[in-house]
Amino acid sequence: xxxxxxxxxxxxxxxxxxxxxxxxxxxxxxxxxxxxxxxxxxxxxxxxxxxxxxxxxxxxxxxxxxxxxxxxxxxxxxxxxxxxxxxxxxxxxxxxxxxxxxxxxxxxxxxxxxxxxxxxxxxxxxxxxxxxxxxxxxxxxxxxxxxxxxxxxxxxxxxxxxxxxxxxxxxxxxxxxxxxxxxxxxxxxxxxxxxxxxxxxxxxxxxxxxxxxxxxxxxxxxxxxxxxxxxxxxxxxxxxxxxxxxxxxxxxxxxxxxxxxxxxxxxxxxxxxxxxxxxxxxxxxxxxxxxxxxxxxxxxxxxxxxxxxxxxxxxxxxxxxxxxxxxxxxxxxxxxxxxxxxxxxxxxxxxxx
Amino acid sequence: xxxxxxxxxxxxxxxxxxxxxxxxxxxxxxxxxxxxxxxxxxxxxxxxxxxxxxxxxxxxxxxxxxxxxxxxxxxxxxxxxxxxxxxxxxxxxxxxxxxxxxxxxxxxxxxxxxxxxxxxxxxxxxxxxxxxxxxxxxxxxxxxxxxxxxxxxxxxxxxxxxxxxxxxxxxxxxxxxxxxxxxxxxxxxxxxxxxxxxxxxxxxxxxxxxxxxxxxxxxxxxxxxxxxxxxxxxxxxxxxxxxxxxx
Ligand SMILES: Cc1ncc(C[n+]2csc(CCOP(=O)(O)OP(=O)(O)O)c2C)c(N)n1
Ligand code: SF4
Numbered sequence: 001x002x003x004x005x006x007x008x009x010x011x012x013x014x015x016x017x018x019x020x021x022x023x024x025x026x027x028x029x030x031x032x033x034x035x036x037x038x039x040x041x042x043x044x045x046x047x048x049x050x051x052x053x054x055x056x057x058x059x060x061x062x063x064x065x066x067x068x069x070x071x072x073x074x075x076x077x078x079x080x081x082x083x084x085x086x087x088x089x090x091x092x093x094x095x096x097x098x099x100x101x102x103x104x105x106x107x108x109x110x111x112x113x114x115x116x117x118x119x120x121x122x123x124x125x126x127x128x129x130x131x132x133x134x135x136x137x138x139x140x141x142x143x144x145x146x147x148x149x150x151x152x153x154x155x156x157x158x159x160x161x162x163x164x165x166x167x168x169x170x171x172x173x174x175x176x177x178x179x180x181x182x183x184x185x186x187x188x189x190x191x192x193x194x195x196x197x198x199x200x201x202x203x204x205x206x207x208x209x210x211x212x213x214x215x216x217x218x219x220x221x222x223x224x225x226x227x228x229x230x231x232x233x234x235x236x237x238x239x240x241x242x243x244x245x246x247x248x249x250x251x252x253x254x255x256x257x258x259x260x261x262x263x264x265x266x267x268x269x270x271x272x273x274x275x276x277x278x279x280x281x282x283x284x285x286x287x288x289x290x291x292x293x294x295x296x297x298x299x300x301x302x303x304x305x306x307x308x309x310x311x312x313x314x315x316x317x318x319x320x321x322x323x324x325x326x327x328x329x330x331x332x333x334x335x336x337x338x339x340x341x342x343x344x345x346x347x348x349x350x351x352x353x
Numbered sequence: 354x355x356x357x358x359x360x361x362x363x364x365x366x367x368x369x370x371x372x373x374x375x376x377x378x379x380x381x382x383x384x385x386x387x388x389x390x391x392x393x394x395x396x397x398x399x400x401x402x403x404x405x406x407x408x409x410x411x412x413x414x415x416x417x418x419x420x421x422x423x424x425x426x427x428x429x430x431x432x433x434x435x436x437x438x439x440x441x442x443x444x445x446x447x448x449x450x451x452x453x454x455x456x457x458x459x460x461x462x463x464x465x466x467x468x469x470x471x472x473x474x475x476x477x478x479x480x481x482x483x484x485x486x487x488x489x490x491x492x493x494x495x496x497x498x499x500x501x502x503x504x505x506x507x508x509x510x511x512x513x514x515x516x517x518x519x520x521x522x523x524x525x526x527x528x529x530x531x532x533x534x535x536x537x538x539x540x541x542x543x544x545x546x547x548x549x550x551x552x553x554x555x556x557x558x559x560x561x562x563x564x565x566x567x568x569x570x571x572x573x574x575x576x577x578x579x580x581x582x583x584x585x586x587x588x589x590x591x592x593x594x595x596x597x598x599x600x
Contacts, residue, residue: 024435050434054427055460062424062457066431069418070398070439074431092421197416197432199396199439208410210401210419 004179009147010035012180013103016151019185023072024050026063031115032171033105036077057082061089068100069209071196073155077103080113090164091130095211099158103167105174108333117170117257118333120308125168126285135230137165138284140255144178156188161233172257234286241280245295248277250352253316254305255281262305265344274352292319301353305344306330327351361385363394365414374567374574377405379531381412383541387548397440398432400425404446405479423454426461429468440551442469448478451487451511462557465522469547469558475566483569487511490588514561518594524556527593530563532581546600555598563589
C-alpha cells in the first residue's frame with residue numbers, strides 16, 4: 001500500500017475521489033483543471049461510476065445537487081469563471097444541507113483573466129460565494145499528497161456536516177508532479193443519509209430536499225442551526241501545519257502554493273540566523289483561528305504572504321491577539337507574479353524584529 | 354355501488370394554493386394518475402422547479418428535490434444517473450424551462466436522459482406576476498410587454514414540443530391541453546405514455562401541457578379557458594410530435 005506513485009496534483013484529486021467512493025462526476029472543461037475530468041472520464045466508468053461532461057458549469061453543479069440529493073457521493077471541479085457560474089448551485093446546496101465536493105483550481109482573474117496561478121478566489125471560497133449568507137468547508141492543499149488526502153477528507157467532512165466542501169488549490173499545485181502514497185480511504189463513521197430522496201415507501205416519511213423556507217421563523221431557525229454547525233466544525237476540524245514556530249520571533253503565514261515558497265524562505269532566514277517560523281492553514285473554513293491566537297500570545301510579529309493583494313489577511317488579523325502585528329506581502333496574480341523564495345526572504349528581513 | 358372517481362393515491366388530501374381556474378391542479382392530477390397506474394409512487398423522485406409549481410412536495414405524496422430556477426433537467430440528470438432504478442420527472446413552467454433553463458433542457462433531452470419532463474405552458478410568468486414568457490404569444494400584453502409581444506423585438510414564442518422532437522435523444526414528445534373533457538382524456542393518455550417510456554427504459558419523454566393563468570391574464574376562469582381554446586391551441590397545436598416506439 002505504501003508504493004509511491006509519481007502523479008500530477010489534479011490526477012491525485014481524481015484518484016482520491018475514486019478511492020473515496022465518488023459515484024458521479026459532472027464537469028465542464030477549463031484550464032488548469034481539465035486533467036481531473038479527463039482522468040475521471042477514463043477511470044470512473046471502470047469503477048462503476050458515472051461521468052458526464054455537462055453543458056456548462058451550471059449544469060454540472062446542478063447534476064451534483066441531484067445526485068447528492070439521491071444519496072450518492074458526487075463532485076465537480078472547475079476554475080475561476082466556472083466556479084463563478086456554480087455559485088447559484090452551491091448556494092442551493094448549502095440551503096438544502098446537501099453534501100458534495102467542488103474542486104477549484106484557481107486561475108488569475110477577474111474575467112477571463114488567464115491560466116496562471118492565483119489565490120485571489122480566497123474570499124469567494126471562504127465567504128460562501130453565492131447569495132444568502134452561508135459558508136462551505138474549504139481545504140487548501142499545498143502538495144500533491146495533500147491534493148490526494150484532502151480530497152478524501154472533503155468527502156468525509158461534507159457528508160458528516162451536510163455542508164458542501166471545496167478543495168481550493170491553484171495551477172501550481174494542480175499541474176505539478178510529485179510522488180505520493182495513494183492512501184486507502186480513511187475509516188470514518190458517517191451517519192446514514194436518511195434525508196436522501198429514494199422513492200417514498202409506504203410507512204416511510206416523505207423526503208424533500210429543498211431550500212425554500214417560507215414558514216414563520218423557519219429561515220431564521222435554519223441560520224441559527226447552521227451557525228451552531230459552523231462552530232462545531234471550527235471546534236473539531238481545524239487543521240494547520242506549524243514549522244519552527246516554538247522559538248520564532250516572526251511567523252510567516254501562507255496557504256497552498258505560497259506556503260511552499262514561504263517554506264524555502266523560512267529555511268533561508270534560519271540559515272541567516274533569524275528565528276522565523278511558518279504557520280500554514282490547511283482548513284481555510286473553518287479558519288484555524290485558535291493556532292493564530294495561541295502563537296500570537298508569545299510571538300507578536302506575523303508576515304502574511306499571498307498571491308493576491310490580500311484576502312486571507314482579513315482572517316489572520318481577526319485571529320491573532322490584539323497586540324500582534326501583521327505585515328503583508330502579496331502580488332496580484334498573473335503571468336510572472338509568483339513570488340520567489342528570495343523575494344519573500346527579503347520581506348522577512350524587512351519586518352524581522 | 355361502484356366508486357368511479359377518487360383522489361389518486363399519489364396526491365395528498367390537501368387544498369392547493371393555485372388560483373381559481375388555474376390548470377396546474379388538473380395537470381398535477383393527471384401526473385399522479387399515471388404514477389398510480391404504473392404503481393411507481395414508491396420509486397419516483399419528483400424534481401420541482403421555481404414557479405407556481407414549486408410546492409410539488411406539498412401535493413404529491415412522493416420524494417422531491419427542489420431545483421434552482423431552470424435547472425430541473427440537470428438535477429434530474431444527477432438523480433437518475435445516481436439511481437437509475439428510480440423514476441425521475443421534472444415539472445416546469447415556461448419561464449423555467451424555455452428561458453432561463455433552455456440550456457439544461459436541450460442538453461438533457463439531447464443526451465436522451467431516461468427522465469420525463471412535464472412542461473406547463475401558460476404563456477406567462479405566473480409566480481412573479483405575469484411578465485412576458487418565452488411562450489407569450491405575438492401581440493399578447495403582459496406586465497413587461499405592455500404594448501403586446503413584438504416579434505421584431507422579442508422574437509417569436511418557442512414551440513418546445515416541436516423543437517425538442519427534432520433531437521435524436523428524444524423518444525417521445527407531445528403537446529396536450531386540459532381545457533375540455535375530451536382534451537383531458539387525451540392528456541391523461543399522453544402523460545401515461547410519457548411515463549411508460551421511462552418505466553420501460555425507452556428514453557427521454559416530454560409533455561407540453563397548455564395551461565391557464567387567469568390571474569395574470571386578467572380573466573375569469575371561463576374566459577381563460579376560452580382563450581386557451583381560441584388562441585393558444587391554434588398557435589400551439591395539440592399533437593404527438595415524436596413517438597419513436599409507437600407506444
Ligand atoms: C435565478 C432566478 N431568477 C429569477 C427568479 C424569479 N422567478 C421565480 S418564478 C419565475 C418565473 C416562473 O414562471 P414559469 O416558469 O412560467 O412558471 P409559472 O409560475 O407560470 O407556473 C421567476 C422569474 C428566480 N427564482 N431565480
Ligand atoms: S398565478 Fe397563474 S399559474 Fe400561478 S397559480 Fe395563479 S393562475 Fe396558476
